[in-house]
Amino acid sequence: MSIAKQVILTRIRDALARSPQITYESCPREYRRASALDVRSRIELFEDRLRDYGSRVYHCSSDQIADSIALAMRNAGKTALVIPDGFPRTWLPDECTFTLDNGLSYQALDGAEGVLTGCAAAIAETGTIVLRHSGADGRRALTLLPDYHLCVVRQSQIVASVPEGIQAATEFATSPITTISGPSATSDIEMTRVKGVHGPRTLDVIITEP
Amino acid sequence: MSIRVGEAAEAPEFPTAAKRLIQDSQIRRNVRHATDVIRGKRNRVVAELDDWEQLRASAHAIKEHTLRNLVRYLEQFEAACTNAGGEVHWAQDADEANQTIVGLIQAEKKSEVIKVKTMTSDEIGLNTALEAAGIIPSETDLADLIVQLGRDQPSHIVVPALHRNRAEIRQIFRREMNLPALSDDPEELAAAARAYLREKFLRVDIAISGANFVIAETGTVCVVESEGNGRMCLSLPQVLITLIGIEKIIPRFEDLEVFLQLLPRSATGERMNPYNSIWTGVSPGDGPQRFHVVLLDNGRTQVLADEVGRQTLDCIRCGACLNACPVYQQTGGHAYGSVYAGPIGAILTPQLQSMQHSQTLPYASSLCGACYEVCPAKINIPEVLLHLRSKVVENRDAPVYERVAMKIAALALKNADRLSAAQSVGRIAQKPFERDGVIANLPGFLRGWTAVRDLKPIPKQSFRQWWAERDQSK
Numbered sequence: 001m002s003i004a005k006q007v008i009l010t011r012i013r014d015a016l017a018r019s020p021q022i023t024y025e026s027c028p029r030e031y032r033r034a035s036a037l038d039v040r041s042r043i044e045l046f047e048d049r050l051r052d053y054g055s056r057v058y059h060c061s062s063d064q065i066a067d068s069i070a071l072a073m074r075n076a077g078k079t080a081l082v083i084p085d086g087f088p089r090t091w092l093p094d095e096c097t098f099t100l101d102n103g104l105s106y107q108a109l110d111g112a113e114g115v116l117t118g119c120a121a122a123i124a125e126t127g128t129i130v131l132r133h134s135g136a137d138g139r140r141a142l143t144l145l146p147d148y149h150l151c152v153v154r155q156s157q158i159v160a161s162v163p164e165g166i167q168a169a170t171e172f173a174t175s176p177i178t179t180i181s182g183p184s185a186t187s188d189i190e191m192t193r194v195k196g197v198h199g200p201r202t203l204d205v206i207i208t209e210p
Numbered sequence: 211m212s213i214r215v216g217e218a219a220e221a222p223e224f225p226t227a228a229k230r231l232i233q234d235s236q237i238r239r240n241v242r243h244a245t246d247v248i249r250g251k252r253n254r255v256v257a258e259l260d261d262w263e264q265l266r267a268s269a270h271a272i273k274e275h276t277l278r279n280l281v282r283y284l285e286q287f288e289a290a291c292t293n294a295g296g297e298v299h300w301a302q303d304a305d306e307a308n309q310t311i312v313g314l315i316q317a318e319k320k321s322e323v324i325k326v327k328t329m330t331s332d333e334i335g336l337n338t339a340l341e342a343a344g345i346i347p348s349e350t351d352l353a354d355l356i357v358q359l360g361r362d363q364p365s366h367i368v369v370p371a372l373h374r375n376r377a378e379i380r381q382i383f384r385r386e387m388n389l390p391a392l393s394d395d396p397e398e399l400a401a402a403a404r405a406y407l408r409e410k411f412l413r414v415d416i417a418i419s420g421a422n423f424v425i426a427e428t429g430t431v432c433v434v435e436s437e438g439n440g441r442m443c444l445s446l447p448q449v450l451i452t453l454i455g456i457e458k459i460i461p462r463f464e465d466l467e468v469f470l471q472l473l474p475r476s477a478t479g480e481r482m483n484p485y486n487s488i489w490t491g492v493s494p495g496d497g498p499q500r501f502h503v504v505l506l507d508n509g510r511t512q513v514l515a516d517e518v519g520r521q522t523l524d525c526i527r528c529g530a531c532l533n534a535c536p537v538y539q540q541t542g543g544h545a546y547g548s549v550y551a552g553p554i555g556a557i558l559t560p561q562l563q564s565m566q567h568s569q570t571l572p573y574a575s576s577l578c579g580a581c582y583e584v585c586p587a588k589i590n591i592p593e594v595l596l597h598l599r600s601k602v603v604e605n606r607d608a609p610v611y612e613r614v615a616m617k618i619a620a621l622a623l624k625n626a627d628r629l630s631a632a633q634s635v636g637r638i639a640q641k642p643f644e645r646d647g648v649i650a651n652l653p654g655f656l657r658g659w660t661a662v663r664d665l666k667p668i669p670k671q672s673f674r675q676w677w678a679e680r681d682q683s684k
Contacts, residue, residue: 002299002300004299004300004301004302004306004507005300007302008284008300008302008456008505008507008511009281009284009285011507011511011512011514011515012280012281012284012456012511012514013281014515015511015512015514015515015520016277016278016280016514019278019517020278021278021279022271022274022275022278023275024275024461024462026271026275027268027271027272027275028264028267028268028271029268030261030264030267030268031261031264031265031268031468031471032261033467049481103495106412106446107412110408110412123482125481126481126482127481127482128482133493133496139495139496139497140441140444140445140487140496140497141445141446141496144438144441144442144445144446162467162470162471162482163467163471165467166463166464166466166467166470167464167467169463169488170463170464173425173428173430173463173490174294174428174429174430174490174491175490175493176487176488176489176490176493176496176497177486177487177488177489178441178485178486178487178488179482179485179486179488180484180485181480181481181482181483181484181485182484183484184436184437184438184484184485185436185437185484186352186400186436186437187369187436187478188351188352188353188356188369188371188372189352189376189379189396189399189400190240190243190244190375190376190396191243191244191247191248191369191372192396194396194397194400196400196404197352197400197403197404197436197437197438197439198350198404198407198408198411198437198438198439198441198442199437199438199441199484199485200438
């Protein structure tokens with residue numbers, strides 16, 4: 001054990017010598033941990049929050065995903081996007097170009113028009129997308145360097161509240177996780193909100209059944 | 211031991227610094243505007259949650275529980291983090307932490323690092339130590355960049371450059387980024403920072419971060435941010451060094467459900483901040499491949515030893531108490547002489563330094579309680595302020611006249627007859643100083659009181675006298 005560690009732990013023990021124990025179980029948990037919102041209301045709330053962030057939101061059934069992706073790309077003025085290895089090929093529209101991220105350099109990602117991914121979960125109340133950085137989510141740099149992010153969210157992935165979102169994430173707690181709530185932003189200059197500092201400046205979302 | 215809180219030990223005392231700063235109408239306007247905006251946003255999004263008080267109660271309890279079990283949780287974190295490929299270092303004080311970090315960078319044979327906003331690194335004076343070792347640190351948070359390029363000091367925990375307006379920022383960027391045609395439009399200023407930093411993100415191979423939450427159970431670290439500079443630093447370089455105060459630990463992953471609701475709403479008035487990065491050790495093929503954690507004490511264990519003061523360690527650095535504080539709103543952050551400004555700084559800074567420096571900070575408050583009301587971790591800041599004031603008084607040798615005056619006051623206040631006699635004497639003694647119903651000028655050492663406020667004279671009749679007469683007249 002390092003000397004510093006020994007000293008610090010001893011100091012902590014001394015500092016707490018006369019303090020009674022407080023158990024984890026005795027911590028009150030009276031806040032809302034689940035919500036009564038049905039699927040329809042969750043989708044509506046999620047969409048409302050995303051629009052608040054300036055995102056374009058598309059809805060489609062499971063057999064129209066490719067069409068929706070093509071539409072979203074057209075509206076955003078994009079012709080080619082990078083996709084992670086685990087992105088379902090059947091979702092890709094024929095008329096657009098897609099580049100597979102098989103370890104592209106940062107420079108290549110930086111120069112890409114944008115990126116198309118799935119997600120691991122979504123939180124309606126805060127308009128949050130949760131990425132676990134495997135499969136259709138891609139590695140961390142993929143959704144960071146390109147200036148445009150198009151994300152496909154399945155209806156069944158949308159939970160109502162933050163506690164439910166964290167609950168869902170406990171299943172992959174030790175994977176790298178990024179939560180995204182709207183595009184990159186800053187309010188550091190006179191508290192004026194500016195969209196897009198370092199992360200993607202535009203985030204669009206396709207919500208698909210089921 | 212060399213416990214250091216930025217330059218706080220050398221900084222001028224609060225009253226001296228504040229006197230100068232409140233003359234600066236530009237800073238006061240900037241601070242007033244920024245705190246008004248954040249407070250408004252915070253109040254709106256907090257009002258949306260009907261379980262806000264329950265969340266605060268949970269946060270407070272979880273933090274108190276964690277501190278009581280700190281040894282267990284720190285060791286649990288170390289084991290889990292190490293198991294996931296991280297390497298954990300311990301640092302007793304600022305110097306030890308700086309030496310460790312400099313050593314790690316030198317071992318990688320690097321001379322440049324990128325940094326994600328970490329107040330803890332400002333606390334230990336890391337940038338100065340890096341520069342002394344020939345290592346160039348680049349701040350990547352927009353506000354930190356403004357502070358660094360302007361050779362300035364942070365004035366707020368969350369928005370460190372809130373004392374600067376757009377015209378001043380334009381001037382700094384024009385000069386430092388060599389962009390003479392830059393306008394003062396915030397979009398254009400942010401775009402300039404994006405271009406300036408993108409080159410560094412793609413090139414510099416080692417990053418330094420702080421942490422908002424550290425999870426004992428899983429060895430996981432969480433960084434909360436808005437701009438994406440955090441994600442850049444935490445994802446792109448090969449080496450990551452994360453500096454963590456030992457009080458940042460929470461027991462379980464699911465505890466994030468409390469803190470990730472409280473922090474963004476309190477700090478920036480958002481339902482959720484744009485990005486949270488949550489990672490555990492090293493993930494092969496994704497993100498930094500060498501990950502170091504430096505666990506820092508630097509006075510925290512002394513704060514823990516004080517039963518009243520230890521709640522200070524519950525702080526999640528949201529800055530809500532700064533925005534709510536009528537004193538901070540007048541002076542701005544620089545008056546506090548510490549990287550930790552505002553009410554939380556007024557209790558944290560002197561305690562970290564064992565009450566040896568910054569002794570006027572516990573007095574930098576009107577005790578109005580606004581800070582306690584907004585604190586998401588329910589830290590009773592006024593209670594700690596009062597507690598620290600009493601410690602300051604105990605620590606110092608009061609002048610003879612003060613000790614004598616206090617003894618006499620104690621004698622008078624202990625006994626009703628003596629009090630009434632003292633009041634009679636006072637009524638006569640105050641006569642020469644009374645003008646238009648107030649006492650505005652007292653002589654000698656009493657002038658300190660009347661220099662900034664008027665005193666009400668002792669009334670002709672005390673309550674006891676009035677009560678006694680009322681009984682008689684019945």
